[in-house]
Amino acid sequence: MSYLKVSAVCRWLGSCLLVLLAGCSLGESKFLAGDLNGVNHTSAAINYFSVNGYGGANISPHGYGGGMCCAMLPRYWQPGLKLKVEWEIDPNPNAHLPALGSDLYLAAYAIHEANYQQHSTIVDLPPYEDSLCALEVHFLPCNKVKVSTSCWRYPSPNSPIKEPLEMKEPAVCPK
Template sequence: MSYLKCSGMCQLIGGLLLLLLAGCSAGESKFLAGNLNAVNHTSAAINHFSVNGYGGGNVSPFGDGGGMCCVMLPRQWLPGLKLKVEWETDPNPNVRLPALGTDAYRAAYAKHKANYQQHSTIVDLPSYETESLCSLKVHFLSCNQIKLTTACMAYGQPGYPIKEPQVMKEPAVCPK
């Protein structure tokens, strides 16, 4: 059965391929993957958000969720690590629109969508000491402020590091 025989060159190539594959699996990834979740402390809807380009879903006013897989963070935390958070808000998520599919709907929706607001900020990545990442939770606070945590517990549980109330009112004037 000649198809089972392999020349010296074939064995050399096969050996090199095995060596390359072994080299790929022997190294440890420099990143950890975790879920990307959000808690919205505001009356605006979060239409969508992202952290360093990793997308999150939408989050209702004063709600939580937006969970997506996955966000990649460095396996080892180092001081000074920053993340870019981008998000879009709908300041009037409870607007009543005409019947879907009509010209009146399209006109009203275009006018409503013109009020959507785009936001972007750079925030510090909070320290974490674990080799496994549960999730990165983004907290959307009043005045377009952001807080992050990698805590492996749910918001509101004892020991959770972010203590702001779920329902926050927008102040008349936001601090700069």
């Protein structure tokens, strides 16, 4: 398992421990916890993603992933709050590799894995009230990201994110 994956698992376990400990403290917590979900609008696979260090699940091309506990956000939203989103993509998730376990597989997989791409961006944290249903991260073409804190999950007509699930990558991404 790669260092980044082990690190993501450790951060996830740590965040779960924080949630448990927060429940034992006296008074109101300074944070809210909500599920961390992802929606992949691209043809690449999302091998993993994280938001402010809280790990999310892998997501198939044009698919959904998540329900991971938990993303911790400030109890009270205020303007200017930011999130750091990091993710790794497999640009060729349907590559045909030799039989699993063979020496040919290991060599082919090493070549395949060398094409993985790591990305990172900072996005605004959308407003939310005094409760948090979930933090939903949308991965769009050209390595763009949108985030929702709405209780209406994609693809509900009430979801604030309206982009279609199966988006095409343009030949040239705008800068």
